[in-house]
Amino acid sequence: MVSRSLVATLVLLAVALVVLGLWPDLTGFLTFSPGGDTIQIGALLPLSGKNAVYGIEIKNAIELAKSEINSDGGINGKRLTVIFEDDQADAAIGTSAMQKLTQVDRVPVVIGSWASGVVVATAPIAEKNKTVVMAIAIAPSISNAGDYIFRIQPSAVFYTQKSVSFLRDRNFSSAAVIFVNNEFGKSLSDAFVADWAGSGASVIAIESFAQGDSDFKTQLSKIKAVKPEVVFIAGYQETIAVIKQMRELDLNATILAGPPFESQSTISALGNEAEGVLYAYHFISGNQNSKAQTYEQNYWETYGVPTGGFAPLAYDATHIIANALKKCDSNSDCIKKEIYNTKGEGVVGPITFDANGDPDVPIVMKTVKNGKFVRFDE
Structure with missing residues (x-):
């Protein structure tokens, strides 16, 4: 023993x-x-x-x-x-x-x-x-x-490809980007800029912020000055404050958000200000998949x-x-x-999964309608 x-x-x-x-x-x-x-x-x-x-x-x-x-x-x-x-x-x-x-x-x-x-x-x-x-x-x-x-x-590239194709099909031609300066934000920003410019459209402003920042008015004022048709926000929970401050500054552009936008905390914090925000996503609530x-x-x-x-x-x-x-x-x-x-x-x-371990998962365009996250064409 x-x-x-x-x-x-x-x-x-x-x-x-x-x-x-x-x-x-x-x-x-x-x-x-x-x-x-x-x-x-x-x-x-x-x-x-x-x-x-x-x-x-x-x-x-x-x-x-x-x-x-x-x-x-x-x-x-x-x-x-x-x-x-x-x-x-x-x-x-x-x-x-x-x-x-x-x-x-x-x-x-x-x-x-x-x-x-x-x-x-x-x-x-x-x-x-x-x-x-x-x-x-x-x-x-x-x-x-x-x-x-x-x-x-x-990967980020699949979200931005879907978003850019959607917006270009609707004749949007100028965009600004504001992103959180980390691996996530830079990935989305770089992918969007490459896809947008590659489609023949113009990226007329790119601004960044540190993770956890809460005041974005300096960056948004610069973006407002160049009058983009689209503003792409690549952030986490900061996206909520960015949208609020865009509304306060009367920055009237179509808002495109990143995947973290779909969270119940977004609806709770933004209320009606979330209406009409666009984003590409990998899940459709209420779909017919049993x-x-x-x-x-x-x-x-x-x-x-x-x-x-x-x-x-x-x-x-x-x-x-x-x-x-x-x-x-x-x-x-x-x-x-x-x-x-x-x-x-x-x-x-x-x-x-492909040879790189990346998934083949369907991605669709979504928005907020009557306080709910829905597929854009619903």
């Missing part, structure tokens, strides 16, 4: 290795362990701070999917559990959290992050540890982040609020990962292969 003192010594040694940063050097001798009657995955999300509204809706969707999976027998009889880490949409915090998930918790899969900058910063850690990542982020650079890096949200209808009903009954737009992506991601775990247990190379081979119908529609 192994003595208690020996067990205690081994535990202390393991803790010391983690603290000293030596644990990663041992990962080559280790295999992932689901831990008895459970199998663990990780989730890296902004659960506090100004972008927590997005992280919380994603967490809700993961929990909803996890509950369904476990009610249906789990992963070959094992209960699926999720270790949630709060990255606050900050690359440094996210890096520490990813190190914990990969080197201490040793999960085979991580859902997240939602923040592009966090995904880009943490991808090398996931690659080194052969941890599969399913991001919910749009930066084009994620396409080349590594062989273990997937995303369930389309999975989507069931999901929306279950989300409402569970949380008492309508689903946000990022939550369906996380819900689908959790089920895709669960299907892979059923075939692979915690073998990350097998999981990676199974995700590449995904062909199925999710709540956002048909889902497949």
Whole structure:
């Protein structure tokens, strides 16, 4: 029988290795362990701070999917559990959290992050540890982040291509851009500018702001002076204040927003000022997809609020990962292969992944009508 003192010594040694940063050097001798009657995955999300509204809706969707999976027998009889880490949409915090998930918790899969900058910063850690990542982020650079890096949200280029095509078909020819100066905002801004200019139209002003800023009147005054037909806002929750200040300045242009615009917090904060804002999106609330209808009903009954737009992506991601775990247990190379081979119908529609781990997910133009997010032609 192994003595208690020996067990205690081994535990202390393991803790010391983690603290000293030596644990990663041992990962080559280790295999992932689901831990008895459970199998663990990780989730890296902004659960506090100004972008927590997005992280919380994603967490809700993961929990909803996890509950369904476990009610249906789990992963070959094992209960699926999720270790949630709060990255606050900050690359440094996210890096520490990813190190914990990969080197201490040793999960085979991580859902997240939602923040592009966090995904880009943490991808090398996931690659080194052969941890599969399913991001919910749009930066084009994620396409080349590594062989273990997937995303369930389309790249920024697909949103801007849809938006530009829509606006050019309606004879808009001049645009201004205001974007949050980080990986997310620059990705959307660069993609929009390239597509807009490539269509033969003019980008007549480009302004930026720091994440978390609240006063945009200096930038908006410059934009107003050049009289664009369209103003594209590539921001997070700052989009709300940008729109309010545009209205205050009588900056009368068609407003095009980025994907984070679709959130119940937007409607609550803007009220009638949200009416008519355009944006390209990956989910149509109330569509005829039976999975989507069931999901929306279950989300409402569970949380008492309508689903946000990022939550369906996380819900689908959790089920895709669960299907892979059923075939692979915690073998990350097998999981990676199974995700590449995904062909199925999710709540956002048909889902497949290309050689870069990018999804083929339908995107449509949406707007706000009578206080609701709807497809533009409804």
